[in-house]
Amino acid sequence: MSSLNVPASADSGAPPSTGVPLALPQTAASGRLLRAIPAAVLAGLMGYGLYAAVAKGVGALAVQDLAPASLLDGEHRKALSATLTSTDYADAAARLGREADWLVMRDLGPQVRQGCPGWLFLADEFRQHRDAAVHSAQRAGALARVGHALSRRGVRLLVVVVPDKSRIEAAQLCGFQRPVAFADRASTFVQQVQAGGVQVVDLTRTLEQSAAPPFLRTDTHWNETGSSLAADAVAAGVRGTGIAIAKVAPPQITAQAATPREGDLVRLAGIERLPQRLQPSPDVVPQSTVAAAAAGGADDLFGDAALPQVALVGTSFSRNANFAPLLATALGSAVAGFAKDGGDFSGAAQAYFASAAFRQNPPLVLIWELPERVIQMPPGSAEAAWLPVAQLLDAARLQTAIAAGADGGRKH
């Protein structure tokens, strides 16, 4: 009760009675100095915060762009708020909160979980989604329609499913459980895509059979052991299409000595600026360097021979651990990379289909890499608009169809 009470001020009349006692217990020990502590902390936080805000230019921002439109639509307020959250102390506060959670409670935030000591996993890999089966089927259907549309243009689609790190490194979960419902998540999706007439390379078996751990400990992604095995499996898949890919000198990949590597999961947990000894120990892995191959020979008048006949769209898996160069080496051919970090299911593919590169130099084989965890995720608004019309590879027609779909939705 005492912590919720308020003392009556000596200068005004007694506050209205609600039957609730309002006085803090007063003793000889309760001095003004003690009672000043919360006020001092509040005043200090407000004072420093105001100083930092003014130093960031909030004062000038507050009085500029006072156009009615900006005030009415909230842009002015958003600009002020964005400035406040970009101050140094806001960044320091975020960091302090995350680091304290890790040091005191061994908590890595909402997006990262630790299995066995030093083994970090992305929380999204464990998250079950509503209507999961519907989203999986929608995506499989979209891939089938895209596959058919591509084949009419002479392009063969090859889908590559990268299994969850928590599936392959299950021994490192140390009691942290994957949902039972995820046991068949990847294989069911593979079957759905294959039923749509699209070839799929499921990397689950390949990575499970790796002698050494194929994934990094403190990173979401595979290491070069994993990417190399994956590259070999995907290259076999490309050869399995029966399409003759022109041979091109592969890039030069030079192995380097193993060095410490900061994992993205450590950054996602917000503890990357802690002293090394207080973080999960970093991966120490070889990180090969890549040099581009020499250009085509004297007969290659226009340099066409080096134009890649294999294109790769996907996520950060395709951009990590030298997967694309290793794939090019395994194929003995050039691979044009169009993957995007954070592309999820279709971000990279959507951008690629709208690009001049696809319009002017379509490949013979398009490799579409996707991680297992995106299969059942609810689509974002952009993907949700794109999925039903994914087969429209012409960017202009696609935008028209999406806009028509949006209008039709609004009319209802």
Add this chain to the structure above:
Amino acid sequence: MVFASLEFLTLFFPTFLLGYAVTPRRFRNLALLLASWLFHAWWSPPFLLLFIAISTLAWGGGLWIARTRADSPARRRLLTWLIVGNVAVLCWFKYANILAETIGTALSWGGAMPLSWQRVVLPIGLSFTVLQSISYFIDVHRGTVRAERSFINFAMYLALFGHLVAGPIIRYDWIRRELANRPFNWDNFAAGARRFAVGMSMKVLIADTLAPVVDGVFATASPSFVDAWIGCLGYTLQLFFDFAGYSAMAIGIGLMLGFHFPENFDHPYLSRNIQDFWRRWHISLSLWLRDYLYIGLGGSRGGRWRTYRNLFLTMAIGGLWHGGDSWNFLLWGAAHGIALGVSRYFGEERGLTLPTPLAHALTMLFVVLAWTLFRATTFDGAVDMLAGQFGGHGFGLSDNLALALRTPVVLAFISGALFVVVPALHIGDRLGAASQGVREALAQLWPAAGLLGAFILVAGRGFVPFLYFQF
């Protein structure tokens, strides 16, 4: 902006305090009024105009009532029209959407095309402003207070940013002396700052930490027994710490400026019956309902069945006041009205007395189950959750909830439960006078530490809106 945000803590409030401190005393009410209007306009500049219009009409209405003869039909008609006008404004902004949705659903059952409807946005603080205006009209009519002649003082009473957004519901009579004359001194500021720190700790450290887990469970179809109870108990704690925390911050801000707002919560989860609960939960609202609605309906003066009817109607209307997005709020209020009637019948008429632990447990069971109705966004969702709470969807802990129960969340659960239960143990009395110095020191230190922790979280994570904000 909300109190637990960088906009308030590092921009609006310190700038206002600096300006207020250097403002000559005779202009401080005007400074407070303008700052409160700026606070209101932060959300929506156009709605500030509506708010100023309501304030002007309320001020003018009070003066007009005072000019009419005390027991004349004209005064009663004027009072009626003023109340009806305010309620009509509230009903439009608050209930137009759900009425349109309900009518549309009914029409679609008949095969008609669904209604095309542009949703109406509820201006912040409107629910509280209307109740305060109505209480003012009635108090002037009853002669409890004199009509306020100063527009600045009256507008400031309605607009004061401390309580504008989510209460407490302050009656004009409670602060009329302080409107005219109040100190702005260090003692009040220190006491108010402590109270503000307590409130912010409650809101940010407990309520906001529980919010994602509660949201996740209530968004899950067919939750299991364990999931449903974790979600419901989590919401029980979240709602209290969010709302009582906000009230504490509002009381603290008022105190810093020299106002003494009454307490709004008194350990409601230690209640022994439903009547006791409503003497402890959102006290300013339950007093308002008692004094201006229950008594206006006749109270307990019309015999037993009229009393039960009045209790039921008062609580149902009180429930409806809480929200316009779902009929669940009306059902929640009606459930409490029925519970009050049942409690009155067995307690006062039959003289039944339960052992305190049993009375407490039954009261809390009802309150917690009723919160399920309150929190669910649809009636079907509430039924689904309640079915889960009674084992209708299996028993085990779901994988998603297991994923969400990180150490900080579990600590928030435990801390919240301890905060609720510990006052009932009267530890201070048991420890005796020797420890009072230590307890007094801790009483100042923990809010300071909590404020620091809460500020770090606010700065680092953005903000989570107050639950009662939507009302």
